[in-house]
Amino acid sequence: MRLGDLADVVRSKNAGVHYVTVDVLFHDYATFEAVRDAEVLSAATVADRYGLPVEDVRFFVYEPGLAFKATFPREHVAGGPGDPDLYGAQQHAPLLAVEVPVDTADP
Amino acid sequence: MTLRCLSLNGLMHGNGFPTESLVRGLAHDPAFVGVDAGSTDGGPHFLGSGENMHSSRRAVKGVYRVLLTHCLAADVPLLVGSAATAGADTHVEWTVDLVAELAREEGLDFDLGVVWSEQSTDAVRDAIDAGRVTPLDESPELDAATVESSERVVAMAGPEVFVEALDRGADVVVAGRCSDVAIYKAVPLREGYHEGLATHLAKTIECGALIAEPRGGDCILGTLTDESFTVTPTNPEKRTDPLTVASHLLYETADPTRFVEPRGVLDTSAASYDAVDDRTVRVSGSRFTRAENYTVKLEGARWVGHRGVAAAGIRDPTAIRQLDDLLATARTKTERKAERLDVDAFSLDVRVYGRDGVMGEREPTPDPGHEVGLFVEAVGPDAETVDDLLEEFTYTLFVSDFPGRQTTAGNAAFPTSPAHAPVSPAYEFSIWHRLEVDDPLDPFRVEVRPVEGSG
Numbered sequence: 001m002r003l004g005d006l007a008d009v010v011r012s013k014n015a016g017v018h019y020v021t022v023d024v025l026f027h028d029y030a031t032f033e034a035v036r037d038a039e040v041l042s043a044a045t046v047a048d049r050y051g052l053p054v055e056d057v058r059f060f061v062y063e064p065g066l067a068f069k070a071t072f073p074r075e076h077v078a079g080g081p082g083d084p085d086l087y088g089a090q091q092h093a094p095l096l097a098v099e100v101p102v103d104t105a106d107p
Numbered sequence: 108m109t110l111r112c113l114s115l116n117g118l119m120h121g122n123g124f125p126t127e128s129l130v131r132g133l134a135h136d137p138a139f140v141g142v143d144a145g146s147t148d149g150g151p152h153f154l155g156s157g158e159n160m161h162s163s164r165r166a167v168k169g170v171y172r173v174l175l176t177h178c179l180a181a182d183v184p185l186l187v188g189s190a191a192t193a194g195a196d197t198h199v200e201w202t203v204d205l206v207a208e209l210a211r212e213e214g215l216d217f218d219l220g221v222v223w224s225e226q227s228t229d230a231v232r233d234a235i236d237a238g239r240v241t242p243l244d245e246s247p248e249l250d251a252a253t254v255e256s257s258e259r260v261v262a263m264a265g266p267e268v269f270v271e272a273l274d275r276g277a278d279v280v281v282a283g284r285c286s287d288v289a290i291y292k293a294v295p296l297r298e299g300y301h302e303g304l305a306t307h308l309a310k311t312i313e314c315g316a317l318i319a320e321p322r323g324g325d326c327i328l329g330t331l332t333d334e335s336f337t338v339t340p341t342n343p344e345k346r347t348d349p350l351t352v353a354s355h356l357l358y359e360t361a362d363p364t365r366f367v368e369p370r371g372v373l374d375t376s377a378a379s380y381d382a383v384d385d386r387t388v389r390v391s392g393s394r395f396t397r398a399e400n401y402t403v404k405l406e407g408a409r410w411v412g413h414r415g416v417a418a419a420g421i422r423d424p425t426a427i428r429q430l431d432d433l434l435a436t437a438r439t440k441t442e443r444k445a446e447r448l449d450v451d452a453f454s455l456d457v458r459v460y461g462r463d464g465v466m467g468e469r470e471p472t473p474d475p476g477h478e479v480g481l482f483v484e485a486v487g488p489d490a491e492t493v494d495d496l497l498e499e500f501t502y503t504l505f506v507s508d509f510p511g512r513q514t515t516a517g518n519a520a521f522p523t524s525p526a527h528a529p530v531s532p533a534y535e536f537s538i539w540h541r542l543e544v545d546d547p548l549d550p551f552r553v554e555v556r557p558v559e560g561s562g
Contacts, residue, residue, distance in 0.1 A: 015361040017147060017536045018244035023357045027350070050469045062363040064380055065354030071361040073245055075467060079150025080535035081411060081486045082456040086150050090465045097471075 004096030012092035116315035119144035120161030145189020155408035155534025194284030210560030220272030224283030257407035265369030267547035269293030307393035335391035349380035407538025415493035417527035497527035
């Protein structure tokens with residue numbers, strides 16, 4: 001299934017003026033665990049989807065929030081000339097299409 | 108020991124918060140009420156221009172009227188951080204004037220603490236020379252020229268400025284730029300609470316009811332003891348659970364378990380989150396490691412020119428197929444015009460919505476649809492130049508020939524007349540650095556003054 005169909009929240013936001021951070025949150029432990037154990041969501045996946053070197057991506061598995069998080073440098077300093085996304089709020093979309101090898105959202 | 112505190116909402120602006128939530132919170136006799144009034148999220152404009160992001164003065168004054176009257180009547184200190192968006196001196200003055208005006212209108216007498224966070228060019232230059240300024244995140248090394256070219260530089264205070272103002276008798280504190288956490292950490296720190304728990308509580312409630320569902324600006328009551336803290340929305344229609352509280356640590360942060368603050372680092376990796384009931388969550392296990400050196404963040408913004416914009420749509424399929432060539436032609440013509448006008452510094456950015464307008468180079472699926480939207484942004488030395496450049500760009504875009512062109516009456520649809528318009532001065536963040544200080548109060552000026560509204 002697509003990650004976008006499994007997750008409850010997929011969002012992005014500025015983390016300071018130099019980084020954007022993407023959060024993927026689940027409401028139930030089983031789905032979180034299934035996605036974690038599928039091992040398709042990682043720094044490498046994020047780097048691939050955004051065309052970034054993998055060393056630019058910090059990736060976190062955050063169990064208390066049933067969440068995954070990736071933080072990487074913005075293309076532009078936030079809000080300066082040429083920056084198309086002041087709040088960094090629409091940078092999450094490329095992750096929606098990541099294929100996770102689970103059959104249903106309720107494994 | 109038990110300490111209760113009330114967080115109003117995530118961001119003080121003209122939309123405010125439900126008054127009943129404040130009243131219910133004050134009924135719990137909190138040690139203080141805190142609210143964050145600032146953010147860098149809206150971009151460099153507010154630090155650069157000195158303007159307030161948050162609605163009109165009338166709207167913001169309405170919010171302060173409710174706050175001041177209720178907090179003073181309940182004799183609960185009110186702590187406002189990062190006044191009027193960016194927390195520069197002009198923002199603090201704007202807020203202090205508004206508060207004084209309200210005091211006169213409502214006949215309120217109190218002691219007002221004022222914290223000034225703006226830094227002089229000389230002070231920052233001296234700190235660079237002393238080797239006390241280091242880059243934060245991806246910033247380059249800071250040099251004197253960058254400091255001199257910045258409109259305003261602020262330092263982000265830690266909790267000590269609030270402690271100082273309260274120690275000197277302040278009933279209300281209006282602070283310039285400070286860390287969001289500082290607002291909520293000051294009183295627990297002053298009372299000697301566990302710094303890990305106090306910092307984690309502050310971090311959890313800094314955005315008010317953003318940790319509750321349904322989401323929206325509202326109040327949160329925090330209760331701190333020596334072993335743990337709890338959080339509860341004061342609006343009975345809102346609820347929290349361990350997931351909503353824990354997941355807030357993801358919000359607008361680079362790392363969900365490690366938070367750098369002026370006094371050190373909060374580590375939440377061993378924290379546990381337990382439901383007390385369906386509206387209250389208890390948190391324990393938070394740790395804080397004091398830093399060897401006390402550091403504050405420096406933020407600066409500089410003017411980069413005047414900004415103008417144009418929007419256009421393209422529906423012709425051949426034009427869309429050759430769009431990059433068409434845009435390159437328009438750019439080349441604009442650059443030539445700039446040469447004729449003797450303009451050597453300007454920027455021209457074009458976003459192609461419907462293709463890669465949001466993600467740019469990082470778009471994994473850059474496929475244009477049957478129509479695309481263009482947003483053109485030019486920044487140049489003055490409004491007249493920007494107007495000239497945008498006129499050249501939009502005109503060339505409209506009339507340029509390209510192979511297979513059938514749309515000889517015009518290549519683009521313009522939704523506005525004129526097809527381009529000036530916007531405002533443009534700014535960029537120029538300083539995002541770390542400043543090492545000997546004393547937490549060194550970069551700040553704290554004063555406490557009587558406000559006699561009834562006089």
